[in-house]
Amino acid sequence: MAAQPIVRYRSTRAQKTRQEILQLATDIVSEEGLQGLSIGRLASELRMSKTGVFAHFGSKEQLQLAAIDNAKQIFQKQVIEPSFGSPRGIARLKAILENWLLHLERKTFRGASLFIAASAGSSDPEAVRDVIAELNKNWLRSLQEEVAFARSKRQVRACLEPAQLAFELHSYLQEANWAFKLFGDRNSFQRARQAIADRITSVSL
Amino acid sequence: MAAQPIVRYRSTRAQKTRQEILQLATDIVSEEGLQGLSIGRLASELRMSKTGVFAHFGSKEQLQLAAIDNAKQIFQKQVIEPSFGSPRGIARLKAILENWLLHLERKTFRGASLFIAASAGSSDPEAVRDVIAELNKNWLRSLQEEVAFARSKRQVRACLEPAQLAFELHSYLQEANWAFKLFGDRNSFQRARQAIADRITSVSL
Numbered sequence: 001m002a003a004q005p006i007v008r009y010r011s012t013r014a015q016k017t018r019q020e021i022l023q024l025a026t027d028i029v030s031e032e033g034l035q036g037l038s039i040g041r042l043a044s045e046l047r048m049s050k051t052g053v054f055a056h057f058g059s060k061e062q063l064q065l066a067a068i069d070n071a072k073q074i075f076q077k078q079v080i081e082p083s084f085g086s087p088r089g090i091a092r093l094k095a096i097l098e099n100w101l102l103h104l105e106r107k108t109f110r111g112a113s114l115f116i117a118a119s120a121g122s123s124d125p126e127a128v129r130d131v132i133a134e135l136n137k138n139w140l141r142s143l144q145e146e147v148a149f150a151r152s153k154r155q156v157r158a159c160l161e162p163a164q165l166a167f168e169l170h171s172y173l174q175e176a177n178w179a180f181k182l183f184g185d186r187n188s189f190q191r192a193r194q195a196i197a198d199r200i201t202s203v204s205l
Numbered sequence: 206m207a208a209q210p211i212v213r214y215r216s217t218r219a220q221k222t223r224q225e226i227l228q229l230a231t232d233i234v235s236e237e238g239l240q241g242l243s244i245g246r247l248a249s250e251l252r253m254s255k256t257g258v259f260a261h262f263g264s265k266e267q268l269q270l271a272a273i274d275n276a277k278q279i280f281q282k283q284v285i286e287p288s289f290g291s292p293r294g295i296a297r298l299k300a301i302l303e304n305w306l307l308h309l310e311r312k313t314f315r316g317a318s319l320f321i322a323a324s325a326g327s328s329d330p331e332a333v334r335d336v337i338a339e340l341n342k343n344w345l346r347s348l349q350e351e352v353a354f355a356r357s358k359r360q361v362r363a364c365l366e367p368a369q370l371a372f373e374l375h376s377y378l379q380e381a382n383w384a385f386k387l388f389g390d391r392n393s394f395q396r397a398r399q400a401i402a403d404r405i406t407s408v409s410l
Contacts, residue, residue: 032238032240033237033238033240035237035238035240035241036240129387132387133387133388136387136388137388163396164396164399164400167377167380167384167393167396167397167400168377168380168396168400170380171376171377171379171380171400172372172373172376174376174379174380174383175372175373175375175376175379175380178379179372182334182337182338182341183338183341183342188372191368191369191372191373192372194369195369195372195373195376202407
């Protein structure tokens, strides 16, 4: 019984350290892609021993996967969950897209978008690439599903192909993020907003 | 006089070697971003000495800049120049966009697009990032200029903002390339074609 508080304290501290490592790993991946991530670099930036970092994750690949999972949870909380308050179809589609833009604008990760950076490097481990591809597919699917729902409720034209509209709407988000990163142009988010509004209006009934 | 052919032969061989190094450098950057590029790696892949590679470029940054310049020249030849055969305005805009898609589809570079990969890493040297940003601005401008010309000739609606339409059209190109790289989905180029055609039709008079 007496040992418990100490164990709990240790465990809390360990969790805190793990979270710190994870946050830095997520930041590095978002800025430089997965190639930028190494146990040695994390240890040096956090002033820990390599063994210390290693103890929390076991391998570089586990660390990469943990960083991706961390980013996924943040995305879920900032983009997907707040959209549940909007009615399904066009309203929820708009909510997801706006949350997504805000998520990019807030520069949640140091380099603005972990998934664009991470998906740039085809030399990344296959398991990691697969996870990234799967996540992106899920997010694209969340857009497609709202479009399909909107079509079933005659909110949009019957001939509209959900995957095509999702492709277009998603492209505006990525372009905004890309232009922001490369040119430092915050106005790009406004361009994406206008493109999204125009495109949705053009297909709405 | 007698020495000339030998000198010329040497110079041709040197040029050929330089071109080989440059091509591999361009491929690596397109696949992994600029971080993937090192003199040591090039030497090892080409079975040359590091000194040998170094002799041709002088520094890693010079090598990066040469790789970018190489990619720029290929882009100019494959995308911009062939569009000069089309009349200015909407016709030339369509030609540039179609050439651009073909350029991406052909997978000219091993990793499909040097500039997307290269612009992902914010840890790249500033001089290199500046060159990449400038090139991308020029290409976006080439789209904007055709839209502006089309507007001046009343080919498109008077209220159309050239930078906004260029943002949207460019986003389809990048999305196609991204989806192709991440999902191996060739269909994405067809989606971009449809998006471009629809968008241009929707603003045409």
